Amino acid sequence: MPSVSLRHSVRAIILDEDDRILLCRFAIPKPAGSVVWAAPGGGIEQDESPLAALRRELREEVGLAVRTDPPHVWHQEVVAPGHAAGYDGVINDYFLVRTARFNPRGTLSDDELAAENISGLKWWHPQEVASYGGPDLFSPRDLAAPLTALITCGVPAGPVLLGL
Numbered sequence: 727m728p729s730v731s732l733r734h735s736v737r738a739i740i741l742d743e744d745d746r747i748l749l750c751r752f753a754i755p756k757p758a759g760s761v762v763w764a765a766p767g768g769g770i771e772q773d774e775s776p777l778a779a780l781r782r783e784l785r786e787e788v789g790l791a792v793r794t795d796p797p798h799v800w801h802q803e804v805v806a807p808g809h810a811a812g813y814d815g816v817i818n819d820y821f822l823v824r825t826a827r828f829n830p831r832g833t834l835s836d837d838e839l840a841a842e843n844i845s846g847l848k849w850w851h852p853q854e855v856a857s858y859g860g861p862d863l864f865s866p867r868d869l870a871a872p873l874t875a876l877i878t879c880g881v882p883a884g885p886v887l888l889g890l
Contacts, residue, residue, distance in 0.1 A: 732803070733810040736780040737767030737820045739799060740790065742827035742849065745877050748788060749864075751846035756808075763850070764865035765820060768842070780821055787839070788830035788847060796821040797881045802866060802888040818888075822881060852877060866890060 740748040747765070754760040766787045770779040777795055784790045800820035810816045830847045832839075839845075856870035866872065866888045875886075 730805060730814045731812075732805070733813040733816045734770045734776075735768055735816055735818050736770060736776050736783065737765035737818050738780060738784055738790075738792075738796070738823045739765055739820050739873070739876065740784075740788070740823045740825060741877070742825060744827070744851070746827065746849040746851050747855070747873060748830060748847060748849055750787065750844050751848065751862075752843045753845040754843060761862040762865050763848070763862055763869075766847075767818070767820075776819060777821075784823070785832060786834045787832045787842075787844065789832040790823070790825065790828070790830070792823055796823045798885050799876060799881060800872060800888050801885040802890075804890050806890075819885070820888075822876065 742748075749763040750766050752762045752764055754762060766784060767780060768783045768787070770776055774782070780796075781792050784792055798819060799822045802818040802820070803815070805815035807814050827849065834842075852870060852873050855864060855873065858864075864870075867890055872886060872888060876882075
Protein backbone atom coordinates (compact mmCIF):
# COMPACT_ATOMS: atom_id res chain seq x y z
CA MET A 727 0.00 0.00 0.00
CA PRO A 728 1.48 3.41 -0.96
CA SER A 729 2.20 5.92 1.79
CA VAL A 730 -0.10 8.90 2.15
CA SER A 731 1.29 12.40 2.65
CA LEU A 732 -0.97 14.52 4.87
CA ARG A 733 -0.53 18.21 5.67
CA HIS A 734 -0.57 18.81 9.44
CA SER A 735 -2.42 22.00 10.36
CA VAL A 736 -3.80 23.80 13.39
CA ARG A 737 -6.96 25.91 13.50
CA ALA A 738 -8.62 28.11 16.10
CA ILE A 739 -12.28 28.12 17.00
CA ILE A 740 -12.31 31.79 18.02
CA LEU A 741 -15.49 32.61 19.95
CA ASP A 742 -16.41 36.07 21.19
CA GLU A 743 -18.50 36.95 24.25
CA ASP A 744 -21.72 36.36 22.23
CA ASP A 745 -20.52 32.95 20.97
CA ARG A 746 -19.91 34.28 17.45
CA ILE A 747 -17.19 32.40 15.57
CA LEU A 748 -14.57 34.14 13.45
CA LEU A 749 -14.15 32.46 10.07
CA CYS A 750 -11.88 33.06 7.08
CA ARG A 751 -13.34 33.16 3.58
CA PHE A 752 -11.19 30.93 1.38
CA ALA A 753 -11.68 31.47 -2.36
CA ILE A 754 -10.53 28.14 -3.74
CA PRO A 755 -9.13 28.32 -7.30
CA LYS A 756 -10.20 24.78 -8.32
CA PRO A 757 -12.98 24.32 -9.01
CA ALA A 758 -13.25 27.98 -9.97
CA GLY A 759 -15.59 30.01 -7.82
CA SER A 760 -15.55 27.67 -4.81
CA VAL A 761 -15.74 29.41 -1.44
CA VAL A 762 -15.15 27.73 1.91
CA TRP A 763 -15.56 29.41 5.30
CA ALA A 764 -13.09 27.88 7.75
CA ALA A 765 -11.44 28.60 11.07
CA PRO A 766 -8.20 30.60 10.87
CA GLY A 767 -5.00 28.63 11.05
CA GLY A 768 -2.61 26.77 8.82
CA GLY A 769 0.27 24.40 8.41
CA ILE A 770 2.75 23.47 11.10
CA GLU A 771 6.26 24.31 9.96
CA GLN A 772 9.25 22.01 10.47
CA ASP A 773 10.51 22.09 14.08
CA GLU A 774 7.41 24.06 15.19
CA SER A 775 5.06 22.81 17.88
CA PRO A 776 1.32 22.83 17.18
CA LEU A 777 0.69 25.62 19.71
CA ALA A 778 3.57 27.73 18.35
CA ALA A 779 2.08 27.29 14.86
CA LEU A 780 -1.35 28.29 16.15
CA ARG A 781 0.03 31.44 17.76
CA ARG A 782 1.93 32.37 14.58
CA GLU A 783 -1.04 31.73 12.29
CA LEU A 784 -3.42 33.78 14.45
CA ARG A 785 -1.02 36.74 14.55
CA GLU A 786 -0.56 36.56 10.78
CA GLU A 787 -4.16 36.04 9.70
CA VAL A 788 -6.34 37.82 12.25
CA GLY A 789 -4.00 39.79 14.54
CA LEU A 790 -4.83 37.88 17.72
CA ALA A 791 -2.15 37.20 20.35
CA VAL A 792 -2.80 33.98 22.27
CA ARG A 793 -0.84 33.88 25.51
CA THR A 794 -2.29 30.76 27.17
CA ASP A 795 -2.51 27.18 25.92
CA PRO A 796 -6.03 26.80 24.54
CA PRO A 797 -7.80 23.43 24.84
CA HIS A 798 -7.64 20.98 21.94
CA VAL A 799 -11.32 20.40 21.09
CA TRP A 800 -11.57 18.83 17.61
CA HIS A 801 -9.52 16.58 15.33
CA GLN A 802 -10.13 16.13 11.61
CA GLU A 803 -8.44 13.90 9.03
CA VAL A 804 -9.35 14.30 5.37
CA VAL A 805 -7.67 11.96 2.90
CA ALA A 806 -8.51 13.27 -0.56
CA PRO A 807 -5.91 13.88 -3.27
CA GLY A 808 -5.98 17.55 -4.22
CA HIS A 809 -7.56 18.63 -0.92
CA ALA A 810 -4.30 20.33 0.07
CA ALA A 811 -1.84 21.38 -2.64
CA GLY A 812 1.04 18.90 -2.82
CA TYR A 813 -0.56 16.51 -0.29
CA ASP A 814 -2.99 13.60 -0.24
CA GLY A 815 -5.08 15.32 2.40
CA VAL A 816 -4.93 17.21 5.67
CA ILE A 817 -4.98 16.69 9.42
CA ASN A 818 -6.54 19.65 11.27
CA ASP A 819 -6.32 20.01 15.03
CA TYR A 820 -8.71 22.67 16.38
CA PHE A 821 -8.18 24.67 19.57
CA LEU A 822 -10.78 26.79 21.38
CA VAL A 823 -9.88 30.46 21.88
CA ARG A 824 -12.28 32.69 23.82
CA THR A 825 -11.84 36.43 23.37
CA ALA A 826 -13.68 39.73 23.31
CA ARG A 827 -14.87 40.63 19.84
CA PHE A 828 -12.21 42.50 17.86
CA ASN A 829 -11.71 43.84 14.36
CA PRO A 830 -9.53 41.17 12.75
CA ARG A 831 -6.45 42.36 10.89
CA GLY A 832 -3.30 40.29 10.97
CA THR A 833 0.28 41.02 10.03
CA LEU A 834 -0.06 39.59 6.51
CA SER A 835 -0.73 42.03 3.69
CA ASP A 836 -3.80 41.66 1.48
CA ASP A 837 -1.56 40.17 -1.23
CA GLU A 838 -0.08 37.65 1.23
CA LEU A 839 -3.58 36.69 2.41
CA ALA A 840 -4.71 36.31 -1.22
CA ALA A 841 -1.73 34.02 -1.86
CA GLU A 842 -3.21 31.81 0.89
CA ASN A 843 -6.64 32.09 -0.81
CA ILE A 844 -8.06 34.18 2.08
CA SER A 845 -10.39 36.84 0.72
CA GLY A 846 -12.20 37.95 3.86
CA LEU A 847 -12.96 37.47 7.55
CA LYS A 848 -16.38 37.46 9.19
CA TRP A 849 -17.93 36.87 12.61
CA TRP A 850 -20.79 34.36 12.32
CA HIS A 851 -23.49 33.60 14.89
CA PRO A 852 -24.01 29.82 15.22
CA GLN A 853 -27.61 30.18 14.00
CA GLU A 854 -26.34 31.94 10.84
CA VAL A 855 -24.05 28.98 10.15
CA ALA A 856 -26.88 26.50 10.80
CA SER A 857 -29.40 28.30 8.59
CA TYR A 858 -27.05 29.32 5.77
CA GLY A 859 -28.50 28.33 2.40
CA GLY A 860 -26.07 29.98 0.00
CA PRO A 861 -23.53 28.48 -2.36
CA ASP A 862 -20.53 28.69 0.01
CA LEU A 863 -19.34 25.71 2.03
CA PHE A 864 -18.14 25.43 5.63
CA SER A 865 -15.24 23.41 6.94
CA PRO A 866 -16.14 21.06 8.41
CA ARG A 867 -19.26 20.81 6.22
CA ASP A 868 -21.45 20.25 9.30
CA LEU A 869 -19.76 23.04 11.30
CA ALA A 870 -23.04 24.04 12.97
CA ALA A 871 -23.41 20.71 14.83
CA PRO A 872 -19.99 20.48 16.54
CA LEU A 873 -19.99 24.25 17.13
CA THR A 874 -23.37 24.11 18.87
CA ALA A 875 -22.23 21.13 20.96
CA LEU A 876 -19.03 22.96 21.94
CA ILE A 877 -20.94 26.07 23.02
CA THR A 878 -23.68 24.11 24.80
CA CYS A 879 -21.62 21.38 26.49
CA GLY A 880 -18.25 23.09 26.89
CA VAL A 881 -14.78 21.70 26.30
CA PRO A 882 -14.90 17.94 25.66
CA ALA A 883 -12.78 15.50 27.68
CA GLY A 884 -10.80 14.76 24.51
CA PRO A 885 -10.81 16.06 20.94
CA VAL A 886 -14.01 15.28 19.03
CA LEU A 887 -13.41 13.54 15.70
CA LEU A 888 -14.81 15.46 12.72
CA GLY A 889 -15.61 14.38 9.19
CA LEU A 890 -15.08 16.40 6.03
